[in-house]
Amino acid sequence: MNDKVDKLVIFLAKRDGIDKLVKTFQYVSKLVHWHAEATQPAIAQRFKHWEVASGLSRKAFRTGRFLTGFNLLRRNPGSTPTLRFLAVLANSGEMVYWFFDHFLWLSRIGTLDQNLARRMSFISAFGESFGYIFFIISDFIIMKEGLKEERKLVSEDSKDAKESVRKIRGDRVMRLMAVAANVADLVIALADIEPNPFCNHAVTLGISGLVSAWAGWYRNWPS
Secondary structure: OHHHHHHHHHHHHOHHHHHHHHHHHHHHHHHHHHHHOOOOHHHHHHHHHHHHHHHHHHHHHOOOHHHHHHHHHHHOOOOOHHHHHHHHHHHHHHHHHHHHHHHHHHHHOOOOOHHHHHHHHHHHHHHHHHHHHHHHHHHHHHHHHHHHHHHHHHOOOOHHHHHHHHHHHHHHHHHHHHHHHHHHHHHHHHHHHOOOOOOOOHHHHHHHHHHHHHHHHHHHOOO
16 A cells, blocks of 8 residues: 555656646546536536646646757667657657647736637647657557567577566557557647547547546556
């Protein structure tokens, strides 16, 4: 029990940990609002306020996060020219997303002209989608390389080989979680770029948001 509490404290001490928790609040409240809107409008409105407040608080908490893209490229640019090129594209798109998300937040809280919100939302979502596409491609390439390496190692009966296989499989699980989160966030971004009945439906957005939040929760949970 104490170990779980310690891990929760460590998780919530991270900026990403808090973000995933508040993201869970945001999209659970979206689903509750949708479910209760027709039968219990007063309760639905309360959850709508919770959804909006959660979304705005996440944007405030992410101030300055666009700079992390530079740090990621500096520390881990990629092991091959292809992966380095994909990393530049992916992180560039994400940096555009985080940067313009600041202006979206300021326009929604009334500090900037509220008419800017739609334009900032489009630019931010476009950068987000662009980045996620290349993050997903990179993860699939790395997982494919990992499978090839794993096939070579499984025939070896040594402690080092077994440890390497364990690490490859652990990395693959984390990358699958990343792909799930990025695909889910891509659906949410597409709802901003090109509104349509499927992506903009409350259930689609709610489930996508929770998939992204819980996949991120899994990836950030202390081992």
